[in-house]
Amino acid sequence: MLGPGVAWYLAVAAFLFGIGALGVLIRRNTLVVLLSLELMLNAGNLALIALSRHWHNGAGQIFALGVMAVAASEVCVGLGLVVALNRRRLSLDVDTLSELRG
Amino acid sequence: MTTLVVASSAGNVLVWIVWVVAGFCCLAAGVAVISFSNPFYSALALIGNLASLAVMYLLLSAEFVAAAQVLVYAGAVVVMFLFVIAYVGPRQETPWSGGPGWQTVCAILAAGTLLVEIVVAIGLQAGGGLSHTGKVGADFGTPAWIGRIFLVDHLFAFEITSIVLLVAAVGGVVLGAHTRRVDPRTVDQGAAQEREPDAELVS
Numbered sequence: 001m002l003g004p005g006v007a008w009y010l011a012v013a014a015f016l017f018g019i020g021a022l023g024v025l026i027r028r029n030t031l032v033v034l035l036s037l038e039l040m041l042n043a044g045n046l047a048l049i050a051l052s053r054h055w056h057n058g059a060g061q062i063f064a065l066g067v068m069a070v071a072a073s074e075v076c077v078g079l080g081l082v083v084a085l086n087r088r089r090l091s092l093d094v095d096t097l098s099e100l101r102g
Numbered sequence: 103m104t105t106l107v108v109a110s111s112a113g114n115v116l117v118w119i120v121w122v123v124a125g126f127c128c129l130a131a132g133v134a135v136i137s138f139s140n141p142f143y144s145a146l147a148l149i150g151n152l153a154s155l156a157v158m159y160l161l162l163s164a165e166f167v168a169a170a171q172v173l174v175y176a177g178a179v180v181v182m183f184l185f186v187i188a189y190v191g192p193r194q195e196t197p198w199s200g201g202p203g204w205q206t207v208c209a210i211l212a213a214g215t216l217l218v219e220i221v222v223a224i225g226l227q228a229g230g231g232l233s234h235t236g237k238v239g240a241d242f243g244t245p246a247w248i249g250r251i252f253l254v255d256h257l258f259a260f261e262i263t264s265i266v267l268l269v270a271a272v273g274g275v276v277l278g279a280h281t282r283r284v285d286p287r288t289v290d291q292g293a294a295q296e297r298e299p300d301a302e303l304v305s
Contacts, residue, residue: 029141035135
């Protein structure tokens with residue numbers, strides 16, 4: 001394999017996951033929290049594909065495609081929630097959305 | 103023979119350069135996503151992150167996943183985000199304030215701890231096992247290869263994925279759909295004026 005070994009890719013994935021986790025913890029806007037979740041899912045995807053290449057096993061790439069589908073579903077439901085919140089003129093601040101009653 | 107070795111090492115350097123650029127762009131765009139105060143710019147930064155990740159997937163000879171990444175994320179997910187951000191409109195929310203300062207510090211500490219934990223876990227688990235590299239077949243990662251694996255070995259997962267997507271789409275529509283009917287029981291309890299702002303959205 002030309003270029004960096006799989007450990008370098010895993011390092012990038014770990015840092016990306018850390019950045020995404022920081023975004024989820026630190027930001028208060030629901031939309032940015034969803035975007036940070038995308039970052040974390042992408043970090044997982046990168047690790048899966050790097051290890052798939054490392055072990056010459058296709059299951060990692062299949063799993064990455066599954067994660068992509070789950071990410072799309074999560075965005076679909078999350079943005080539906082954001083639209084519903086906006087319809088009710090509720091704040092999008094995650095700290096004020098602490099009750100499921102709305 | 104010498105030419106071959108020189109060409110190989112030049113290719114190696116080239117791949118390293120591409121990897122460094124892609125990795126830097128990936129992490130920088132990730133930082134940009136969480137640090138822009140305007141969510142619109144955050145979503146645009148996510149496109150940069152996804153594009154550099156697609157470059158990394160290409161370096162890992164996962165061509166189909168790279169194409170799917172660009173199509174699904176940049177083509178569908180980010181566009182949906184941009185639509186919703188434009189629909190929600192600008193909100194007066196300051197990015198870093200809103201909670202007590204110790205909360206921010208604790209968040210940074212927790213994320214740092216998570217990162218260290220991941221690195222230690224990978225290091226302990228893998229040890230030196232991650233150093234060996236090898237060649238893969240020419241068809242590794244191509245659409246035909248992925249399709250064969252998907253539809254022969256992982257057909258059940260493939261079908262379940264489609265059901266998950268369908269359920270999520272229906273759920274998104276149900277959550278986001280506007281209910282025009284007003285429940286008579288709630289109108290009397292002062293809910294009418296709460297619904298007043300909705301009226302302009304109905305048309």
